[in-house]
Amino acid sequence: MSHLNIEIERLKTDTIEMWCLVISQLEKAKLAIETFDEHLANEINANEKRVDAFELKLDMDCENILALFNPLANDLRFVLSVLKINYNLERIGDYAKGITRCIKNTSEPFSKEVLRETHVISMFEIAIDMLRGTLESFESENNKNAIAVFKKDEYLDKVNSEANVVIADIIKRNPEKINDTLQLLSFIRKLERVGDQVQNIAEEIVFYIEAKVIKHSKNKKV
Amino acid sequence: MPTTIIESKDFNLFYGDFQALKNINFQAEENTVTAFIGPSGCGKSTLLRSFNRMNDLIEGVQTTGETNINGISVYDKSVDVNELRKRIGMVFQKPNPFPKSIFENVAYGLRIDGIKDKHIIEEKVVSSLKKAALWDEVKDNLKKSALALSGGQQQRLCIARALAIEPSIILMDEPASALDPISTSKIEDLIYELKKNYTIIIVTHNMQQAGRISDNTAFFYMGELIECDDTKTIFTNPSNLRTQNYITGRFG
Numbered sequence: 490m491s492h493l494n495i496e497i498e499r500l501k502t503d504t505i506e507m508w509c510l511v512i513s514q515l516e517k518a519k520l521a522i523e524t525f526d527e528h529l530a531n532e533i534n535a536n537e538k539r540v541d542a543f544e545l546k547l548d549m550d551c552e553n554i555l556a557l558f559n560p561l562a563n564d565l566r567f568v569l570s571v572l573k574i575n576y577n578l579e580r581i582g583d584y585a586k587g588i589t590r591c592i593k594n595t596s597e598p599f600s601k602e603v604l605r606e607t608h609v610i611s612m613f614e615i616a617i618d619m620l621r622g623t624l625e626s627f628e629s630e631n632n633k634n635a636i637a638v639f640k641k642d643e644y645l646d647k648v649n650s651e652a653n654v655v656i657a658d659i660i661k662r663n664p665e666k667i668n669d670t671l672q673l674l675s676f677i678r679k680l681e682r683v684g685d686q687v688q689n690i691a692e693e694i695v696f697y698i699e700a701k702v703i704k705h706s707k708n709k710k711v
Numbered sequence: 712m713p714t715t716i717i718e719s720k721d722f723n724l725f726y727g728d729f730q731a732l733k734n735i736n737f738q739a740e741e742n743t744v745t746a747f748i749g750p751s752g753c754g755k756s757t758l759l760r761s762f763n764r765m766n767d768l769i770e771g772v773q774t775t776g777e778t779n780i781n782g783i784s785v786y787d788k789s790v791d792v793n794e795l796r797k798r799i800g801m802v803f804q805k806p807n808p809f810p811k812s813i814f815e816n817v818a819y820g821l822r823i824d825g826i827k828d829k830h831i832i833e834e835k836v837v838s839s840l841k842k843a844a845l846w847d848e849v850k851d852n853l854k855k856s857a858l859a860l861s862g863g864q865q866q867r868l869c870i871a872r873a874l875a876i877e878p879s880i881i882l883m884d885e886p887a888s889a890l891d892p893i894s895t896s897k898i899e900d901l902i903y904e905l906k907k908n909y910t911i912i913i914v915t916h917n918m919q920q921a922g923r924i925s926d927n928t929a930f931f932y933m934g935e936l937i938e939c940d941d942t943k944t945i946f947t948n949p950s951n952l953r954t955q956n957y958i959t960g961r962f963g
Contacts, residue, residue, distance in 0.1 A: 561958045562954075
């Protein structure tokens with residue numbers, strides 16, 4: 490194995506590790522919302538520093554590979570993709586942290602009924618599934634799961650577009666819980682953004698594997 | 712519409728029983744730089760040397776197919792090889808100035824060509840040295856021995872010598888491989904400038920150099936032209952797996 494191959498493999502391993510950490514952050518955020526567990530929220534907060542550290546490390550590793558090895562073709566596309574995937578993963582990490590920060594601003598646990606009505610938990614599940622799918626694509630260098638992300642994101646967009654009406658309705662019924670209910674709106678907005686970040690990641694995977702740019706294209710078929 | 716200056720059609724070349732080039736189909740347009748890349752022994756220098764029939768100097772060389780310069784077959788019996796080589800300048804890996812003064816090195820081809828007018832010779836020497844980006848460094852020492860110049864200066868002198876006879880094509884066989892980064896950069900800048908007036912083919916093992924200076928890149932492997940495309944495509948998304956494996960250092 491050439492020196493460049495070793496560096497590329499190392500970069501891939503580290504990226505996958507960061508990916509797994511971010512997935513775990515989202516899973517914990519979901520659990521923290523469901524259980525109203527402040528310790529878990531603190532753990533997510535602490536882990537966010539690890540996500541940030543990963544971002545800096547991967548940036549530096551990409552910079553070094555570009556400067557020292559002048560990668561070309563698929564190697565070049567891989568490094569360019571990792572640079573952008575890294576940025577998007579870090580943003581998703583920020584959203585996970587942001588969601589759990591809201592727990593501290595909430596007076597009491599959310600009822601199962603409200604969580605169901607707002608689709609927050611199913612949004613979490615879809616977002617985590619999308620992120621897992623892109624990771625599988627990245628690991629196996631197979632586009633299939635990455636492409637599936639674009640369809641799944643439509644659910645997140647739909648929930649988000651209907652959120653104002655749903656939240657307004659809950660507030661009308663429970664005017665004493667305005668602040669807590671508005672936190673739910675914030676979760677929905679953040680989870681919708683997570684979906685967009687995962688889509689960006691999927692586009693980078695397609696660029697890496699197929700050398701095709703599908704960014705800003707309405708038709709995401711490859 | 713770009714004009715095709717160099718063209719090989721179904722071109723084969725044999726060194727005795729060994730086939731060094733296999734069914735090559737290649738075109739170079741006017742005022743472009745084409746980089747030939749590929750592992751050692753793949754045939755890139757052999758093809759380069761077929762354009763000005765430098766391979767004729769090797770015993771047992773046989774060719775089939777066509778190689779045309781400006782639409783005229785270079786292997787046609789009516790072609791005067793000396794005239795052909797006047798139209799095609801060549802620069803080699805190792806700078807090879809003659810053991811003469813700087814001035815005489817550049818004037819050499821002109822004198823061989825029968826030009827005797829001192830003013831014309833002087834004018835062409837000065838203009839060639841300027842085109843080769845060497846004039847400012849040597850203008851006060853034109854009588855100095857060319858062998859006293861640095862490697863990078865010697866190589867630019869060889870380019871000036873090639874330019875003096877006013878070729879339309881310049882062939883370069885790893886012209887910067889023996890030079891330090893600063894001299895290499897000067898040669899690369901020079902190639903970029905020369906492209907405006909000349910069609911250039913360069914053999915190089917330096918992928919980054921090919922990427923920096925060429926418009927098109929041709930990848931050769933075991934005597935075959937595997938892929939020829941614009942340089943950006945070759946270095947970002949080559950269509951042939953062998954090209955990708957070579958440029959990413961996975962074989963060759």
